[in-house]
Amino acid sequence: MRPALKLLSAAVIAATASSAPGLQAGAQDAMTGDEIIAMVNARPDGVQVTRNFTLELTNRQGDTRREETHAYRRYFGEEKRTIIFYTEPTRVRGTGFLTFDYPDPSIDDDQWLYLPALRKVRRISASDRGDFFLGTDFTYEEIKKEQKVEASDYVFTAKGTEMVDGRELLVVEGVPSTDAVARELGVSRVVWRVDPEMQLSRKTVYYDQNGNLARTVTIEGVEIIDGFITTTQLLAENHKTGHSSRISFSGTDYEADVPESLFSQARLRRGL
Amino acid sequence: MIAAAALPGGVARAASSGLELRGEATLRTAIEIEDGDVQLGELLVEPELSGEVTPEISWTVIGRLRIDAADELEPGDPGPQDGFRSPVNRRLFIGDTTDLELREAYADIYAGQWFVRAGKQQVVWGQADGLRVLDQVNPLSFREFIMGDFEDRRIPLWMVNAERSFGGVTAQFLWIPDHSYDEVPADGTYAVTSPLLRPQIRPQPGQAVRFAEADRPDRLIVDDDYGVRLTGFSDGWDWSVNALYAYGDGQVLRQARTPQAVTVTPDYERTLLTGGSVSNAFGKATVRAEIGYVTDRFVLTNDPQDTDGIFETGEASGVIGLDYQVDADLLVSGQVFAGVLTDDAPGLVRDQVTGTASLLVRQEFLNDTVEVEGLLLQSLNQGDGLVQLGATYKLTDAVTLAAGADVFYGNRQGLFGQFGEADRVTLAVTYGF
Numbered sequence: 001m002r003p004a005l006k007l008l009s010a011a012v013i014a015a016t017a018s019s020a021p022g023l024q025a026g027a028q029d030a031m032t033g034d035e036i037i038a039m040v041n042a043r044p045d046g047v048q049v050t051r052n053f054t055l056e057l058t059n060r061q062g063d064t065r066r067e068e069t070h071a072y073r074r075y076f077g078e079e080k081r082t083i084i085f086y087t088e089p090t091r092v093r094g095t096g097f098l099t100f101d102y103p104d105p106s107i108d109d110d111q112w113l114y115l116p117a118l119r120k121v122r123r124i125s126a127s128d129r130g131d132f133f134l135g136t137d138f139t140y141e142e143i144k145k146e147q148k149v150e151a152s153d154y155v156f157t158a159k160g161t162e163m164v165d166g167r168e169l170l171v172v173e174g175v176p177s178t179d180a181v182a183r184e185l186g187v188s189r190v191v192w193r194v195d196p197e198m199q200l201s202r203k204t205v206y207y208d209q210n211g212n213l214a215r216t217v218t219i220e221g222v223e224i225i226d227g228f229i230t231t232t233q234l235l236a237e238n239h240k241t242g243h244s245s246r247i248s249f250s251g252t253d254y255e256a257d258v259p260e261s262l263f264s265q266a267r268l269r270r271g272l
Numbered sequence: 273m274i275a276a277a278a279l280p281g282g283v284a285r286a287a288s289s290g291l292e293l294r295g296e297a298t299l300r301t302a303i304e305i306e307d308g309d310v311q312l313g314e315l316l317v318e319p320e321l322s323g324e325v326t327p328e329i330s331w332t333v334i335g336r337l338r339i340d341a342a343d344e345l346e347p348g349d350p351g352p353q354d355g356f357r358s359p360v361n362r363r364l365f366i367g368d369t370t371d372l373e374l375r376e377a378y379a380d381i382y383a384g385q386w387f388v389r390a391g392k393q394q395v396v397w398g399q400a401d402g403l404r405v406l407d408q409v410n411p412l413s414f415r416e417f418i419m420g421d422f423e424d425r426r427i428p429l430w431m432v433n434a435e436r437s438f439g440g441v442t443a444q445f446l447w448i449p450d451h452s453y454d455e456v457p458a459d460g461t462y463a464v465t466s467p468l469l470r471p472q473i474r475p476q477p478g479q480a481v482r483f484a485e486a487d488r489p490d491r492l493i494v495d496d497d498y499g500v501r502l503t504g505f506s507d508g509w510d511w512s513v514n515a516l517y518a519y520g521d522g523q524v525l526r527q528a529r530t531p532q533a534v535t536v537t538p539d540y541e542r543t544l545l546t547g548g549s550v551s552n553a554f555g556k557a558t559v560r561a562e563i564g565y566v567t568d569r570f571v572l573t574n575d576p577q578d579t580d581g582i583f584e585t586g587e588a589s590g591v592i593g594l595d596y597q598v599d600a601d602l603l604v605s606g607q608v609f610a611g612v613l614t615d616d617a618p619g620l621v622r623d624q625v626t627g628t629a630s631l632l633v634r635q636e637f638l639n640d641t642v643e644v645e646g647l648l649l650q651s652l653n654q655g656d657g658l659v660q661l662g663a664t665y666k667l668t669d670a671v672t673l674a675a676g677a678d679v680f681y682g683n684r685q686g687l688f689g690q691f692g693e694a695d696r697v698t699l700a701v702t703y704g705f
Contacts, residue, residue, distance in 0.1 A: 089669040090704030117423045119396040123551040125558050131600030135640030266442045
């Protein structure tokens with residue numbers, strides 16, 4: 001990070017932290033689970049963003065595949081639209097993914113996939129939110145929520161604090177609010193370790209419906225970019241399969257123009 | 273390097289700086305199950321070169337080099353097959369086994385609210401997979417019958433493809449001055465023998481049978497094809513309305529009888545295709561449907577009273593498909609196609625109502641590195657069909673291995689059954705660069 005940006009980052013972090021709910025000195029321990037998650041969900045993420053992300057998919061044997069994408073995201077009111085274009089390797093180049101994420105969690109997302117081999121934009125079902133996103137170890141829910149949490153999905157309990165890598169993190173446990181949510185997300189319990197300064201979970205552990213350890217998602221890099229707390233690298237480890245997926249973001253820009261017309265099937269078909 | 277660029281008309285695009293060369297090379301073989309003969313021994317190299325002139329104008333050129341050492345699909349020098357293609361859309365043959373083709377060459381131009389793709393390209397309409405109602409803009413190569421990706425089987429055409437959005441509706445306008453049509457091998461493994469497609473001529477004693485050169489449209493503007501499509505998204509439904517004023521891509525095999533000879537002269541007839549498509553997702557299911565009406569369908573007839581062996585009628589057709597995503601890795605997809613001739617007549621070689629059903633099951637394993645699928649195509653009239661099994665393994669980012677089998681079954685007079693002796697297993701390795 002450039003020095004000037006570091007100074008700005010520190011200022012923004014301080015401003016954000018001091019304005020976040022329940023973060024007055026000495027008051028963090030008193031926050032409830034709902035309040036901690038509300039703080040995470042209050043993290044500003046900009047009306048729009050442009051970024052590249054690189055996916056590194058590593059199997060149990062240590063073999064790594066690498067895929068590169070270019071992505072845009074924009075809010076239309078409370079509705080969030082995302083379009084992702086795969087750029088590498090050649091066999092997936094041109095593949096595109098468009099999603100309209102509606103604020104009402106009871107309404108399924110609308111999703112489209114463009115496959116170059118078909119030269120067609122295909123409507124695809126809103127997969128169960130706990131299904132894995134295009135061969136990765138991240139779920140559709142995680143890709144969509146961008147390190148936020150659908151609060152109505154869980155009943156939260158604050159579990160105190162924990163020191164991780166020199167940071168005091170707030171521990172929150174969530175259990176699905178209904179059996180249907182448990183089935184959709186494929187979890188029985190989730191534990192977040194929330195960094196109150198960054199308003200995001202540094203380490204999130206998922207337990208499957210049988211109560212077994214399933215996955216761990218770790219944020220490996222965070223920066224302040226254009227004034228926004230921005231995850232730059234995160235790792236998902238699937239403890240059942242031994243497979244892991246790392247996403248590294250680059251070229252993140254919250255100020256570049258992201259026109260509304262970009263989020264269309266025509267654009268998905270034409271590509272970058 | 274990729275950089276985001278804002279373009280006039282409110283369109284953003286990531287522009288590549290400089291030239292970019294990429295592509296794929298595939299080694300592929302097919303062995304016939306019945307006798308172990310090598311049906312295909314192919315090296316396919318498809319380089320793609322692209323670049324940009326300005327942030328608003330970019331270009332792409334895709335070539336194809338094919339060397340098929342087996343030479344069973346288009347045996348010898350298939351030069352006469354150029355008869356299916358316009359002079360500006362022909363393959364260059366080098367000997368019996370090698371051909372070169374300019375697959376695509378187009379410029380993408382953003383101008384105000386317009387997007388224009390001008391040049392040789394593919395345009396795909398409709399929502400159905402494999403069963404074509406609206407996907408009629410580009411003709412097809414039947415070199416391997418219906419096996420292989422449509423991407424590889426479509427014959428790209430020189431055309432101007434202009435798009436503009438009006439609110440939530442995108443309008444597409446096509447002008448296609450390239451008079452190229454379906455390419456059907458006259459000889460070889462997948463040469464057509466079914467009486468549904470090839471007239472069964474029984475000459476009188478002393479009467480010869482002659483095949484004349486195809487009578488192809490060649491007038492600029494007058495014989496060009498034109499298309500319009502409107503697409504939109506309303507209340508969860510994707511929809512399109514399509515119209516294509518074009519020459520049908522299949523030859524009309526008219527007969528002329530004299531006491532001395534029966535002469536078959538292939539020609540092409542103008543048609544108007546109108547129709548539309550819809551799709552929507554409901555939970556784990558996606559529904560897709562398309563319908564179309566063709567004003568002029570030319571059907572072979574064996575009616576002795578019919579002088580040219582062709583019966584002209586309209587045809588309404590449609591496909592409905594249901595995709596069910598069992599989980600993120602397992603897809604089950606079924607489709608039913610039906611076509612209805614608006615008129616019937618004695619002696620027609622096909623039924624007035626025809627149907628085809630398809631069932632696809634696709635399973636992915638190991639974080640999508642392995643994909644296994646099975647596809648069944650079943651004629652509901654002749655009872656014949658095709659089973660395709662395939663598996664692919666992404667060995668590395670650049671290398672993909674594939675294996676498969678294509679098995680035809682049923683009535684040897686049917687569209688699928690006619691190739692009952694061509695059942696095969698296939699192996700392929702693809703390197704992306």
